[in-house]
Amino acid sequence: MAACFFGELSYVKPPAADVLKGMFIPNLKGNGATADAIALLGALIMPHNLFLHSALVLSRRIPGSVRGINDVCRFYLLESGFSLFVAFLINVSVISVSGTVCSAKNLSGDNIDQCNDLTLNSASFLLKNVLGKSSSTVYAIALLASGQSSTITGTYAGQFIMQGFLDLKMRKWVRNLVSRCIAITPSLIVSIIGGSSGAGRLIIIASMILSFELPFALIPLLKFSSSATKMGPHKNSIYIIVVSWILGLGIIGINIYYLSTSFVDWLIHNNLPKTGKVLIGILVFPLMAIYILTVMYLTFRRDTVVTFIEPLKLEPVAQMCMEGGHANADGVFEQNHVPFREDLADIPFPE
Known part of the structure; x- marks a missing residue:
């Protein structure tokens, strides 16, 4: 899929200045743009993968020295950074190709309809310049492969969390069966009832939920890895601490801003009677307050227990x-x- 979109990128030749501007200057336009951006953030980072990446450092042969442990962490940082950089390039190529193709002046009527409602189900036409008639088949295989990759990482992360935090052990086939059923069953039900449009909407909602869950994995990880009483000489440097907290607070702020403003906007503009609006507000506003207070508690909670x-x-x-x-x-x-x-x-x- 990366090769196909990179090839398509060289074919359609998007304007480089606009691509660079879009990469570094945030600009959200259109209905649902903010929700899509938050969903993309949750889909790229994924809170369970924070635990997985941390745990995979232990899978190396680690020398029993400060220098050896620091080398292992640095090498894995390079590996994970390289993979995230490749994912970033793929996302840039997908967005650049779709924007260039859909803004062309000689589009057919069918392509215009597909561009107006561009989803995973209809995006294969973007690769027709490179793959021709086989674009839909290759695109389907790539989506299946990406789904399997996501499921595998989720299963591994679940194993580390269950065994490391909960001391919960089970047979491998049982864990795989339970994880796959939990992941696939809701999606299958929504796909059967809502069709392709419902499945596409479910992907956005699930990714947004992942983004809202990020603080509960990110804040403890930042505090743990920056603590001298937990990490000793392996704690984060002051530069990493400052940059990480700025990025983390930015992500949290975006989530809280969108959560509050989108709900208030929906509450004002829906067609429900006033009684229904009041009841929904009484139910939802305390939940939002609990979410914000929990994030603040995780941020300012002091942990003086020495484990190193x-x-x-x-x-x-x-x-x-x-x-x-x-x-x-x-x-x-x-x-x-x-x-x-x-x-x-x-x-x-x-x-």
Whole structure:
């Protein structure tokens, strides 16, 4: 799919200046543009993948030293950053191709109708310049592959969360069956009842829910990784802390702004009787307040529990051996000198 859209991008040749302007200057126009932007944010980041990326660092052979652990984190940062950069390029190419094709002056009547209601179900016509009649088939295969990829990452993230946080273990086939049923059953019901338009709308709603859930994964992760009592010498630098919190608060602010303004706008302009509006407001406004208060609680909650223990600090020889990743004079490290958490060290990895 990336190759097809990159090829289509070279064919339609969108204006480079407008592409760069759209990448760095936010500009939301049209009905539902803000909702689509929030949905895109949730679909790209996905709160459960924050746990998955953190857990996958432990899947490497990690040297027992500060320098070794920092190297492992840096290498995985490069890997995940590269994959997100490729995803960013694909999104840019999709948006650029669709904008260029749909703004062309020589469109047929069918293409104009498809551009006016551009969804996953109708976007395959954008690739006709590169793939011709096979564009719909290749596009369907790419959508299936992306769905499988998303399901696999969700299953892995669920395993780490269930085993790491809840100590909940189950057979692999049972976990896969439960995860797939929970993921597929609602989508299947909506697709049967609402058709392709209902399924497309469900994707937007589900992605928006993921965006609204981001603070509950992002804030604890930022606070944990920036705490010296939790991470010791591996905590985030001041630059990463500042940039991360600015981006995180920006995401939270956008979600809260959209949630409040869109509901108030809907409440004012719907055709319900005043009694119905009052009842819905009494029900929804407290839920919105609970959401905002919970986010504020996570942000300002203080955690003074020390979990990082560094007993070798007062033993220079042992500290130098550990820093270099070497054993002590007897050839082994003494377990009581290694700063690790037993409850975290025994989490089994996905097979």
